[in-house]
Amino acid sequence: EVQLVETGGGLMQPGGSLRLSCAASGFNVGSNYMTWVRQAPGKGLEWVSVICNGDSASYADSVRGRFTISTDNSKNILYLQMDSLRAEDTAIYYCAREVPPPMVGNYLDNWGQGTQVTVSS
Amino acid sequence: DIVMTQSPLSLPVTPGEPASISCRSSQSLLNGNGYNYLDWYVQKPGQSPQLLIYLSSNRASGVPDRFSGSGSGTDFTLKISRVEADDVAVYYCMQALQTPYTFGQGTKLEIK
Numbered sequence: 001e002v003q004l005v006e007t008g009g010g011l012m013q014p015g016g017s018l019r020l021s022c023a024a025s026g027f028n029v030g031s032n033y034m035t036w037v038r039q040a041p042g043k044g045l046e047w048v049s050v051i052c053n054g055d056s057a058s059y060a061d062s063v064r065g066r067f068t069i070s071t072d073n074s075k076n077i078l079y080l081q082m083d084s085l086r087a088e089d090t091a092i093y094y095c096a097r098e099v100p101p102p103m104v105g106n107y108l109d110n111w112g113q114g115t116q117v118t119v120s121s
Numbered sequence: 122d123i124v125m126t127q128s129p130l131s132l133p134v135t136p137g138e139p140a141s142i143s144c145r146s147s148q149s150l151l152n153g154n155g156y157n158y159l160d161w162y163v164q165k166p167g168q169s170p171q172l173l174i175y176l177s178s179n180r181a182s183g184v185p186d187r188f189s190g191s192g193s194g195t196d197f198t199l200k201i202s203r204v205e206a207d208d209v210a211v212y213y214c215m216q217a218l219q220t221p222y223t224f225g226q227g228t229k230l231e232i233k
Contacts, residue, residue, distance in 0.1 A: 047221050047224065058220040098217075
């Protein structure tokens with residue numbers, strides 16, 4: 001059974017750093033496309049980043065240059081390193097898996113429960 | 122970036138009645154493989170989002186056949202044939218044709 005569990009959220013001051021973790025089970029993060037999506041309080045969903053087979057990555061403009069996505073294949077964990085945090089980064093952060101080949105499409109077939117990040121002084 | 126526009130943003134529905142949500146994209150979501158890279162997600166109160174419909178018209182595992190998706194190119198629709206109380210949620214469309222993937226604003230379905 002596929003399972004994703006996020007940890008690492010908390011309260012941080014503006015300009016600070018935080019690293020989110022997403023522990024996966026039932027599949028290998030290094031062999032899949034893994035995504036972070038966030039949801040600001042009372043708002044909709046915003047795609048943040050994707051890493052492809054633990055290698056190449058893509059970012060939303062709002063986080064590019066400040067956030068880094070990565071995987072530790074030995075621990076089967078997805079990370080999101082968040083630097084230079086801003087108040088507008090306050091959100092619930094979800095990790096999700098893109099459906100793996102041979103299935104067609106890039107849809108997110110499994111999601112974690114989310115971890116809350118609050119950036120405030 | 123591809124802009125996704127949903128309507129309506131709020132949808133009050135009487136139980137047993139049908140419901141329909143529209144999703145439009147600023148450019149075609151038709152991939153060269155013939156599939157439309159448009160997916161629907163549902164987020165029930167207090168829960169994380171979950172996949173509802175993928176590639177425009179395919180129900181995810183366990184989704185009742187009351188839910189259906191249709192559309193191609195830039196115009197897509199999610200339909201619920203008979204709304205039940207358990208369908209109270211926010212429904213999002215998302216394009217996964219190109220990064221950054223983008224979501225619609227969300228449609229909040231409520232029971233009258």
